[in-house]
Amino acid sequence: MPLPNFDSLESVIAIIVVFGMLVFVHELGHFLLAKRAGILCREFALGMGPKIFRFKRGETEYTLRLLPIGGMVRMAGEDPEMDVLKTHMNVGVELDHTGKIKRFFLDNLDALPANVLKGSLLDWELERKLQATLEVAGETRSFAVHPQALLVSAGQEVQIAPHDRQFGGKTVPQRFWAIFAGPAANFILAFVLLVAIGLIYGVPTNAPKIGPVNPGGPAAIAGLHEGDRVVTIDAKPVASWMEIVDVVSKSPGKTLTFVIDRNGQQLKVPVKVENKDQVGKIMVYNPVVYSPGEALRFGAVTTYDFTAMIVKGLASLFTGAVGLKDLSGPVGIFKMTGEFAQQGMSILLKWAAILSINLGLFNLLPLPALDGGRLVFLIVEALRGKPIDPHKEGMVHFLGFAFLMLLILVVTWNDLHRIFFS
Structure with a gap:
C-alpha cells in the first residue's frame, strides 16, 4: 500500500513552491489588468480561510490565508458593497x-x-x-x-468605491481582459518555465549524437561518450536520434555494434543492450543544444504541444472516453509533485509547466464559478447590450461553485482510494 511521498522535506518544499507559484501568477494576472483598468482591488490573497498574515500597501491589502489552496483578487463591486451607514447615525x-x-x-x-x-x-x-x-x-x-x-x-x-472604481463600472472589454488575464498568465508562466529549461538544461535535438550518459549504464560501460556522433549501428547508417532510439528499443538483450565519430576519428564500439520490460535500453539521453533562440522555440512549441494534449484529454472527458474515476485531484497532484521533485529540477519544472497550462485551461472552461463562466456572461452582456441581473448571475455562479466542490470531493476520494487501496 504505497503512501504519498511527503516524507522528504524537499518534496514538501517543492509542493508549496509549485502550487504557490501557480496561484500567485494566476491571481497576479487578474490583479495587474484590474489595476490597469482602474478597478479598486481591495485584497490580493493567497490561500483560503482565515488570514494568518497581512499587510497593506496603497489601496490593497495583501494576505496569506490558512488553507494552501487557491487564492483571490477581491475587486470592488464584485460583491455587494458594504452598507454600514444608516440614516440619523x-x-x-x-x-x-x-x-x-x-x-x-x-x-x-x-x-x-x-x-x-x-x-x-x-x-x-x-x-x-x-x-x-x-x-x-x-x-x-x-x-x-x-x-x-x-x-x-x-x-x-x-x-x-465610487461607481467608476467598481468592476461593474468598467466597460465589457476592460472586465473581459481583467478576467481573462488570470488563465493567460498561467500560459505565460508555462512558456517561461519551458524556456528556462531550454536555457539551463539545453534543448533536445534529433541529431544522431549521444547525449548525457548515465554512469554505470550499458553505454557508459561500453565506452560511449556524450557528443559521440553515431554513424552506423550493426552496419546500418543512422541519421537521427529517433533512429537510434528505434534500433535500440527493438534490441533488448542484444549486443549492437556502434560505429561512432569522435573528434574526427571513427571507432567501433560494441554495446550490450539492457532488457527492461522487453524494451532495449542503453541509458543515454537526447543530445542537446544551448541557444537562446532554440530555447524560445522550444518554449513556444512545447507549450503548444502540452496545450493540445490537455485539450484532447478534456475532450475525452466530455465525450465519455475518460470517466470521473480516472481523474486525479489535489491529493494525487500533490503526490505526483513530490515524486517529480525527487527526479530532478528539470523534471519538476516541466511538471510545473504542465500544471500551469492545466490550471489555465480548466479556468477557461465555460462553467459557472470559473473564469470561463464569467467570460460567457460578459459575452452575453456585450451581445444583448445590457448586463444580466446580478442576482441571477450570482445564483448561477453559486450553483457552479457547489458543483465544483462536489467534483473535488469525488476526485479526492479517487486519489485516496488509489493511494491506500491499490
Missing part, C-alpha cells in the same frame, strides 16, 4: 484641505480629536454624486466626499 467626519470628507468615523466618537466634526448623518451618496449631508450642532451641512474616502470602524479602515 452619529458619525465623525474628517475633512481634507479642500473641505472634502476623507474619513467617516462610525464608532468611538468621544475619543476623536477636536478637528473631527461630529453630527447625525442625514443623507449620503458614495458611488456617483459623492456627497454627504450631516446635522452638525443643529445646522444642516453638506459636504463633498473624496473618491478615496475611508470608513473607519473598530480600528479598521475600508475605502469607499
Whole structure:
C-alpha cells in the first residue's frame, strides 16, 4: 500500500513552491489588468480561510490565508458593497484641505480629536454624486466626499468605491481582459518555465549524437561518450536520434555494434543492450543544444504541444472516453509533485509547466464559478447590450461553485482510494 511521498522535506518544499507559484501568477494576472483598468482591488490573497498574515500597501491589502489552496483578487463591486451607514447615525467626519470628507468615523466618537466634526448623518451618496449631508450642532451641512474616502470602524479602515472604481463600472472589454488575464498568465508562466529549461538544461535535438550518459549504464560501460556522433549501428547508417532510439528499443538483450565519430576519428564500439520490460535500453539521453533562440522555440512549441494534449484529454472527458474515476485531484497532484521533485529540477519544472497550462485551461472552461463562466456572461452582456441581473448571475455562479466542490470531493476520494487501496 504505497503512501504519498511527503516524507522528504524537499518534496514538501517543492509542493508549496509549485502550487504557490501557480496561484500567485494566476491571481497576479487578474490583479495587474484590474489595476490597469482602474478597478479598486481591495485584497490580493493567497490561500483560503482565515488570514494568518497581512499587510497593506496603497489601496490593497495583501494576505496569506490558512488553507494552501487557491487564492483571490477581491475587486470592488464584485460583491455587494458594504452598507454600514444608516440614516440619523452619529458619525465623525474628517475633512481634507479642500473641505472634502476623507474619513467617516462610525464608532468611538468621544475619543476623536477636536478637528473631527461630529453630527447625525442625514443623507449620503458614495458611488456617483459623492456627497454627504450631516446635522452638525443643529445646522444642516453638506459636504463633498473624496473618491478615496475611508470608513473607519473598530480600528479598521475600508475605502469607499465610487461607481467608476467598481468592476461593474468598467466597460465589457476592460472586465473581459481583467478576467481573462488570470488563465493567460498561467500560459505565460508555462512558456517561461519551458524556456528556462531550454536555457539551463539545453534543448533536445534529433541529431544522431549521444547525449548525457548515465554512469554505470550499458553505454557508459561500453565506452560511449556524450557528443559521440553515431554513424552506423550493426552496419546500418543512422541519421537521427529517433533512429537510434528505434534500433535500440527493438534490441533488448542484444549486443549492437556502434560505429561512432569522435573528434574526427571513427571507432567501433560494441554495446550490450539492457532488457527492461522487453524494451532495449542503453541509458543515454537526447543530445542537446544551448541557444537562446532554440530555447524560445522550444518554449513556444512545447507549450503548444502540452496545450493540445490537455485539450484532447478534456475532450475525452466530455465525450465519455475518460470517466470521473480516472481523474486525479489535489491529493494525487500533490503526490505526483513530490515524486517529480525527487527526479530532478528539470523534471519538476516541466511538471510545473504542465500544471500551469492545466490550471489555465480548466479556468477557461465555460462553467459557472470559473473564469470561463464569467467570460460567457460578459459575452452575453456585450451581445444583448445590457448586463444580466446580478442576482441571477450570482445564483448561477453559486450553483457552479457547489458543483465544483462536489467534483473535488469525488476526485479526492479517487486519489485516496488509489493511494491506500491499490
